Amino acid sequence: MPTTRILDSLAQIPAEQWDALHDGRNPFIAHAFLAGMERHGCLREQWGWTPRHLTLWEGDDLVAAAPTYLKDNSHGEFVFDHAWAHAYARYGQNYFPKLLCAVPYSPVTGPRLLARDDASRRRLVDAMVATARDAGLSSAHVNFHAETEDAAFGPEWLRRADLQYHWHNRDGWRDFDAFLAAMDHKHRKNIRQERARVARAGVTFRVVHGDEATGADLEGIHALYLQTFAEYGNHPALTLGFVRHLAAAMPRSLVLFLADQQGETIAGALCLRGGDTLYGRYWGAFRQVPGLHFETCYYQGIEYCLREGLTAFEPGAQGVHKIARGFLPTPVRSRHWIADPAFASALRNWCEEESAEIDRHATALARHSPYRTA
Incomplete structure (x- = not known):
């Protein structure tokens, strides 16, 4: 034994x-x-x-x-x-x-x-x-x-x-338009409007893996993480050293979605990539832009899954509001x-x-x- x-x-x-x-x-x-x-x-x-x-x-x-x-x-x-x-x-x-x-x-x-x-x-x-x-x-x-x-x-x-509320590529969608086409008119229109607001604000996105991230990228995502915890009065557990460790030890598993506006990173989401699933873990924003949270935490992740051939996206715990964005119980x-x-x-x-x-x-x-x- x-x-x-x-x-x-x-x-x-x-x-x-x-x-x-x-x-x-x-x-x-x-x-x-x-x-x-x-x-x-x-x-x-x-x-x-x-x-x-x-x-x-x-x-x-x-x-x-x-x-x-x-x-x-x-x-x-x-x-x-x-x-x-x-x-x-x-x-x-x-x-x-x-x-x-x-x-x-x-x-x-x-x-x-x-x-x-x-x-x-x-x-x-x-x-x-x-x-x-x-x-x-x-x-x-x-x-x-x-x-x-x-x-x-x-x-x-x-x-x-x-x-929890998870997204699955249940119909083999090849791109975001195909995903939207599977939705009813009301929800499809709402998502397009949310994405358009972010685009009109001049926000662009970078998707950066651990081995592609600069020191500034890693420091930025950690600062955004700290910002979120400060807003809610909670104690942040993840250290900058751990984020740097993930980038070095799990370079293709770490995925950062970074939102830039006027040359400055204003928001970001830290995710981890598994065999067929993207896992959303932490998000933060220094500046408020209508629709920015949904774009950074949900739509960019869905696009990544569709582009990379991942079949599932788990964006985190709780949140009934995710249903309207394609994440089902x-x-x-x-x-x-x-x-x-x-x-x-x-x-x-x-x-x-x-x-x-x-x-x-x-x-x-x-x-x-x-x-x-x-």
Whole structure:
């Protein structure tokens, strides 16, 4: 049987061994991405992120692994469990710390149980429960895992559901005009008007990959990221060092959409490119122009996907307004193991009610699709 090791840094695992456990199509699970967050100051214990990576070994051979963290809050997770923490507190129990398997600050679906076969994935899940039990933790959580990993979880793992809004090239569109032609008149007209406003303002766009970005481009996108977080009063986690690291270590995965006006970069979006999917992560603007957010974060990304042959675009969490721009409701999932049997029973009912409500909401949203019906 494999030996379980809990490691407090991804640097302790050779990159080639970690990356041999996944197909390389999701950039967020790459060793370069996750280890880069640790190395460049994006994960801080005072913000609740302490690496505790779960690994299974046969001798010196890594056979399974999961990006796992000890959390003493729910900061940067995007699967909201504040009500669960409050319920624990009311009964005099500690919800934190908890064990979390996830990609920090990234509500992006992808592999979480990295292994060569289903049996190793199940062993990884069993090891996660054993680790939480041995440490006396309240719970273990796996956020935004792939649908193909469902079978690894036993019935003791609660399932939660949510919706995001994703674009798919469902009809093999070759360009943006073909994409618009699939929409009804109202939505097609609205998108054209939004794009025209940005063009009339004299805004032009540059699409820059990591290996094409200048130092000024990287500093600019990070400054735009900081601007957005300052506007909302939040703490920015990504450092300029990490952005520079992405450009060097994942040069063709990093994609920047930079909006220029009168020779100055006034807005931008930071995205990552996977095997067949573009992932929108962060955006910022120094100057307000009507329609600029939609153009920078949505339309430029769709054009990129069509030009590059990518079939999907995930622009980030939440946002019903995305439906009108061609992004349709898409289910996402997470799993949760609760140590206390009484709480687990109560939360199971809560999760089932939540899932039913999500299903009803998805059905209602489907009626607002901007695409023409046959």
